[in-house]
Amino acid sequence: MSAAARSVVPFDHVEQLRSARDILRVEANALESLASRLDTSFCAAVDLIDSVTGSVIVTGIGKAGLVGQKIAASLSSLGIRAHVLHPAEAVHGDLGCVHEDDVVIALSHSGETDELNRLLPLLDRMGVPVVAVTASAGSTLGAAAQVTIEIGKQVEVDDHNLAPTTSTTVMIALGDALAVTLSRRRGFTPQRFALFHPGGSLGRRLSRIKDVMRTGEELRISSQNTAVRDVLAESARPGRRTGAVMLVDDEGLLTGLFTDSDLARLLERREETRLDEPISSVMTHRPITVTSDRMLEVAVEILSARKLSELPVVDSEGRPVGLIDVTDVLGLVPEAEHASSPTHPTTPVTPTTDGRYE
The missing domain is CATH 3.40.50.10490 (Glucose-6-phosphate isomerase like protein; domain 1)
Known part of the structure; x- marks a missing residue:
């Protein structure tokens, strides 16, 4: 037929x-x-x-x-x-x-x-x-x-x-x-709406970053002055593993990010000798960050728009307090792209001069 x-x-x-x-x-x-x-x-x-x-x-x-x-x-x-x-x-x-x-x-x-x-x-x-x-x-x-x-x-x-x-x-x-x-x-407000809709993807998207971010033992934090090899050995964590190490200076302020992708690139380029250099020489300096009091949809919007896999969460002084991994919000990313259309305005996500979303 x-x-x-x-x-x-x-x-x-x-x-x-x-x-x-x-x-x-x-x-x-x-x-x-x-x-x-x-x-x-x-x-x-x-x-x-x-x-x-x-x-x-x-x-x-x-x-x-x-x-x-x-x-x-x-x-x-x-x-x-x-x-x-x-x-x-x-x-x-x-x-x-x-x-x-x-x-x-x-x-x-x-x-x-x-x-x-x-x-x-x-x-x-x-x-x-x-x-x-x-x-x-x-x-x-x-x-x-x-x-x-x-x-x-x-x-x-x-x-x-x-x-x-x-x-x-x-x-x-x-x-x-x-x-x-x-x-x-x-x-x-959206905050009140989230209070009445805690269930499902809608409620999750409208929750606070601090309610979803990885914290404590789930985080990998090291000094920017430590060699790459030592950072990877020292920052190993049991259980749910993040794909990024947050690097800090002597005052504990976030200065950089080193991800599994960064490590893969070093190995692909056969630059194994750099594994013994301070990680500050190969880390991403001044990464995009967000504060924990923002709504989760802001983090999802940043991850989606910037095509990031990890988003450090910092306090008001710039110290790391958490991390949003894209796998934690994977089901929300398409919703964030939909919400950013002209008919679905979202909270602005314009960064400060230092790249922090407050």
């Missing part, structure tokens, strides 16, 4: 692709429409949420309730205390998780959800303000809320305009807008 014959797309697949693209365009247009008509009610919601000292309680029923779980998770991810409250369970005891210093975000496309509207007088009695996300401010939910963000009557993309699709997409996007706007207003 020819390549052309194998590439023929069955007609039913063509129709499926056309339908899927139309669905995506409908939902994209709904988001564009909401973005165009979003008004100061959004700002009022941000002000209200930011003013409370308690938590953000997100509630909704059915698919809106699932959207609420995502919004609460996004808020929590960005350092804003948030919880989910199921409207039906609320009237059977779960309302006890709501306090007067909280704010409620209530989600309902129609604004007429019985389980949700049953909560409204209870929340009012408790003095808890409500931010409504609904199609119309004239609905029962919209009229009862302190702030109402109207998303407009959405046309669902299923054939019968019944299954929550476009409406839930709009709610999710609006929740993202609220969460990110609030986090910016509160000055949320």
Whole structure:
């Protein structure tokens, strides 16, 4: 069978692709429409949420309730205390998780959800303000809320305009807008983000260099005045081995670096006699360094951009306190290259005049 014959797309697949693209365009247009008509009610919601000292309680029923779980998770991810409250369970005891210093975000496309509207007088009695996300401010939910963000009557993309699709997409996007706007207003930092995301490669990349660097017995440190042969013999370490020796002067300040690659080059050039010379004659002088309080993504960026295998970590005076080996962060290097793109700005890694990244 020819390549052309194998590439023929069955007609039913063509129709499926056309339908899927139309669905995506409908939902994209709904988001564009909401973005165009979003008004100061959004700002009022941000002000209200930011003013409370308690938590953000997100509630909704059915698919809106699932959207609420995502919004609460996004808020929590960005350092804003948030919880989910199921409207039906609320009237059977779960309302006890709501306090007067909280704010409620209530989600309902129609604004007429019985389980949700049953909560409204209870929340009012408790003095808890409500931010409504609904199609119309004239609905029962919209009229009862302190702030109402109207998303407009959405046309669902299923054939019968019944299954929550476009409406839930709009709610999710609006929740993202609220969460990110609030986090910016509160000055949320990458350091705080790392605190809430300790797991996985993302959390690792946002950790501090001091939490990852090799230290103590794992380091190979020698005097720059010692012969190369003696340095290699004296700096041998058990267990996890680094591929570089950090060289220091008489005051303990880092002056150079000698790597396994440097040794290999000496042997390849048949310069074995230099093994008995002071290592300062063959070491890399004034190597690039970084301080331990920087975020790990800075070290990864340096290793990637400079194509280095080892990065010495020094204190404020220039004494070696650790080492980042590329094998320790190997899985993060592609992420660092991605993060340095214009759409993913990272912390600047401009060195000082002495090559140190502080």
